[in-house]
Amino acid sequence: MALMYAILSSAQVGINTQTPQTTLDVNGSIQLRNELQVDGNPGTAGQIYFSQGNNPADLNDWKNVNVPFLEDGQYQLVNTYAVKDQVGIDFTGYTAPTFSCSNPIKEFPFTETFETSNQTHTCWTNQRVTGTSDWSQAAGDGYNSGGSGTVRYAHGGSGLNARFVTTNNRTTKYISPTFDLTNVSNPKLSFWYGQRANGGNQNQLKIYYRTTTGGAWSQVGLTPNSFTENISNWTQVTVDLPNKSATYQIAFEGISSGGRANVFDDVEVYGDSPVVVPITDKNYYNSALSTLNELITAKNWTIIPGLDLDIKINDSHNKISMIFQTGVESRTNPGNNTSAQTEGNIRYMCGIFRKLKTAPDNSAILVALRGDQINNAVGKENQLKAQSIYTLTYTVQDVPAEEYTFSVACRRLSLNLTGTGSEATSLLSIGNAVNGSGTGKTNDFMLNSVLKVDVIELVTVTGL
Amino acid sequence: MKNLFHLSFLIGTFINLPAQVAISSNPAYTVPAGVDLSVDGSITVRDKIYAGGDGTTLGNPGKAGQVLVSQGPELPPKWRTLNIPNIEENAFYLIYNEPFTDYSADGSETNEGLSFAATGLTDNAPYNYDATLTNTGFTTINGLTKSFTVNTTNASQVYITFEAVAQINNTGTVWHGTDYACGIFVDDKLKSVRRVTLQAPTDAGGVFMTYTQIALVGDLGQGTYTAKVGCKRLLNLSGYNSNLGIARQVYTPVNTNLNNFMAKSSLKIEVYEIPNMDNGTNVLDFVPPTP
Numbered sequence: 001m002a003l004m005y006a007i008l009s010s011a012q013v014g015i016n017t018q019t020p021q022t023t024l025d026v027n028g029s030i031q032l033r034n035e036l037q038v039d040g041n042p043g044t045a046g047q048i049y050f051s052q053g054n055n056p057a058d059l060n061d062w063k064n065v066n067v068p069f070l071e072d073g074q075y076q077l078v079n080t081y082a083v084k085d086q087v088g089i090d091f092t093g094y095t096a097p098t099f100s101c102s103n104p105i106k107e108f109p110f111t112e113t114f115e116t117s118n119q120t121h122t123c124w125t126n127q128r129v130t131g132t133s134d135w136s137q138a139a140g141d142g143y144n145s146g147g148s149g150t151v152r153y154a155h156g157g158s159g160l161n162a163r164f165v166t167t168n169n170r171t172t173k174y175i176s177p178t179f180d181l182t183n184v185s186n187p188k189l190s191f192w193y194g195q196r197a198n199g200g201n202q203n204q205l206k207i208y209y210r211t212t213t214g215g216a217w218s219q220v221g222l223t224p225n226s227f228t229e230n231i232s233n234w235t236q237v238t239v240d241l242p243n244k245s246a247t248y249q250i251a252f253e254g255i256s257s258g259g260r261a262n263v264f265d266d267v268e269v270y271g272d273s274p275v276v277v278p279i280t281d282k283n284y285y286n287s288a289l290s291t292l293n294e295l296i297t298a299k300n301w302t303i304i305p306g307l308d309l310d311i312k313i314n315d316s317h318n319k320i321s322m323i324f325q326t327g328v329e330s331r332t333n334p335g336n337n338t339s340a341q342t343e344g345n346i347r348y349m350c351g352i353f354r355k356l357k358t359a360p361d362n363s364a365i366l367v368a369l370r371g372d373q374i375n376n377a378v379g380k381e382n383q384l385k386a387q388s389i390y391t392l393t394y395t396v397q398d399v400p401a402e403e404y405t406f407s408v409a410c411r412r413l414s415l416n417l418t419g420t421g422s423e424a425t426s427l428l429s430i431g432n433a434v435n436g437s438g439t440g441k442t443n444d445f446m447l448n449s450v451l452k453v454d455v456i457e458l459v460t461v462t463g464l
Numbered sequence: 465m466k467n468l469f470h471l472s473f474l475i476g477t478f479i480n481l482p483a484q485v486a487i488s489s490n491p492a493y494t495v496p497a498g499v500d501l502s503v504d505g506s507i508t509v510r511d512k513i514y515a516g517g518d519g520t521t522l523g524n525p526g527k528a529g530q531v532l533v534s535q536g537p538e539l540p541p542k543w544r545t546l547n548i549p550n551i552e553e554n555a556f557y558l559i560y561n562e563p564f565t566d567y568s569a570d571g572s573e574t575n576e577g578l579s580f581a582a583t584g585l586t587d588n589a590p591y592n593y594d595a596t597l598t599n600t601g602f603t604t605i606n607g608l609t610k611s612f613t614v615n616t617t618n619a620s621q622v623y624i625t626f627e628a629v630a631q632i633n634n635t636g637t638v639w640h641g642t643d644y645a646c647g648i649f650v651d652d653k654l655k656s657v658r659r660v661t662l663q664a665p666t667d668a669g670g671v672f673m674t675y676t677q678i679a680l681v682g683d684l685g686q687g688t689y690t691a692k693v694g695c696k697r698l699l700n701l702s703g704y705n706s707n708l709g710i711a712r713q714v715y716t717p718v719n720t721n722l723n724n725f726m727a728k729s730s731l732k733i734e735v736y737e738i739p740n741m742d743n744g745t746n747v748l749d750f751v752p753p754t755p
Contacts, residue, residue, distance in 0.1 A: 012505075013487045023505025024487050031514035031523045032540045036532075037499065043534025049541065062534050068547040069533070076547065080556050080736050082621050084680045325678040327658055340702075343665075377661040378639045379702030387643075387659045391676050433590075441698070443590040446645075446657050450680045452623060459545070 085306025086448035088431025094283035109270035123177035131170035151194030161265035164254030173251035181244035184271035196260035211245035317458035327447030337383035342419030368394030383438025563732035566607035573724035577711025580697035602694030618738035628711035628729035636669030641701035670715030
């Protein structure tokens with residue numbers, strides 16, 4: 001076909017234009033179905049066509065670049081953040097706080113059975129209004145007549161209840177422990193009561209509340225607002241508690257006219273949903289499970305102080321790959337330094353938390369977690385402790401594009417021992433050495449922790 | 465006077481020229497073999513360049529930011545996206561990444577990794593940062609010795625991951641265990657060390673575990689360094705008196721549940737740098753002419 005070519009013997013050719021500006025001027029698009037040679041050179045695969053401005057064609061050429069190519073839909077490592085720490089967390093002995101009536105009750109529902117096993121039963125106090133009689137905690141109303149279901153016995157048939165007196169002309173309030181109702185939605189009071197007549201004599205009962213310790217009493221909104229009837233069988237009453245406060249108290253006022261003693265039992269204070277106050281003591285062994293996205297305040301998580309990373313994510317199509325490693329050391333037996341360790345372990349959990357960089361610390365949510373355990377080194381001296389390594393590798397996807405702070409926090413789950421030791425004395429350190437406690441063979445450096453976060457984003461080639 | 469030749473046509477018309485077309489003011493100009501259109505001069509394209517396509521399918525006009533890349537002779541060029549990271553100030557970027565496994569120089573897997581006898585142990589822990597290889601007394605896994613380079617004069621972070629399987633030759637009738645430590649050294653200075661216990665209860669023989677260690681080294685300036693991994697057996701527990709293998713199987717009978725290949729160790733070195741913005745590596749393999 002060598003004869004089948006045309007030489008357009010002209011200096012300039014225009015396509016769809018009468019004023020071509022170059023040798024060939026296409027006023028429109030062109031399509032290359034085959035190679036594009038520049039000065040006879042089609043380039044080798046992977047070379048890029050480079051302009052070098054208004055220079056001769058041999059300078060506008062195919063060139064290599066030391067840069068790889070991307071395809072739509074690939075993920076690309078955008079940025080890496082890494083940090084290490086050897087301050088760590090020292091978990092020491094845990095002793096449950098002792099119960100005190102002076103601390104407001106914060107967990108609901110609250111139940112008072114007046115049994116001796118119910119530790120709040122000692123928190124009820126008397127306030128005499130008329131006369132010198134007090135409420136007591138006893139079985140039934142003290143009048144030995146009547147069958148089951150009557151107030152002859154405590155509510156439920158056995159045990160103890162609150163009991164007033166049979167003496168005429170006595171009025172005394174029996175005051176509940178203090179409640180912190182701040183977090184209780186639509187608080188309610190329910191209780192069981194009874195008051196039997198003795199001939200024509202009938203005791204009465206009124207229910208009061210106050211919002212501050214030592215404040216004025218108001219009656220709760222019952223209709224009628226006092227119980228005046230002869231009640232032989234345990235009867236339940238439920239009433240809304242108005243004007244909730246952090247120092248809320250309820251009073252049961254017995255008004256004796258010489259009838260059988262007033263009784264009440266199984267008092268409950270509750271709201272629309274339960275209120276649980278997490279134990280924030282870092283040393284607490286909390287075997288409750290954790291779930292992704294739980295708040296750092298939901299359990300007794302403790303942050304490893306030096307591992308916070310500020311991380312910027314630019315594309316919401318991403319994979320965030322995290323790796324955390326730390327040394328762990330424990331001593332479950334506080335006894336003789338040179339005696340041998342026996343079988344046992346401490347279980348714990350570490351997780352990675354994420355919050356918006358500008359948000360408060362308590363808004364951090366759990367994005368990665370694993371539990372593990374450190375086993376005692378059986379046969380090793382107690383003072384040499386046990387050592388182990390904890391590694392957490394985790395990837396999350398499609399984190400919204402924001403600036404974040406990532407942190408690592410850990411908590412203890414349980415202590416499991418065959419030999420000597422207790423929650424009150426066992427030691428666990430994550431990210432540093434157990435302090436003191438005999439002559440060790442480790443230091444903080446040997447147990448340090450490392451966090452690395454890779455930000456991998458989706459390659460998008462936008463716009464036509 | 466310019467000698468103009470116009471190929472102008474109306475919508476709906478086309479000119480089907482012969483197989484080879486040349487545009488030149490030189491009557492003797494010839495079109496090289498295999499070329500369909502040869503322009504002896506410059507080309508102006510006032511709209512898109514479609515790459516590929518055929519008589520029924522339009523080629524690809526590319527997307528914003530793509531470059532025209534040769535696919536070699538006999539193929540149309542292709543629009544592609546360059547992988548050029550968006551470098552931000554004071555951020556770390558992966559500059560060097562090399563993972564590798566332990567291989568003995570003589571090709572024998574039985575000479576890979578380490579085996580420690582039970583006798584003559586000294587527990588010289590604890591170890592401090594930058595302690596020398598000599599002072600720690602660690603034995604190196606020779607196949608994992610590797611050099612790497614930090615290019616930047618800005619801050620760098622070198623992230624080294626070591627993994628191996630450790631095994632003891634315990635019998636499975638009594639509690640047995642041994643303490644050992646492994647360290648990651650850079651230029652024979654200790655940068656990371658972990659101490660662990662490998663122990664077995666009475667009902668397990670030839671117990672082994674995977675040992676993973678990560679070092680993050682942030683204090684290396686510009687230069688070339690050598691990474692090494694070394695280990696030391698420190699202390700026997702419960703009267704254990706047989707071998708400890710690190711990256712080597714030591715249980716007798718051999719190859720029960722574990723062999724040398726399965727115990728093989730690996731090391732990965734990643735160098736993250738804050739790039740020198742004014743003195744970075746040139747992405748081009750040529751020097752563009754000065755305008």
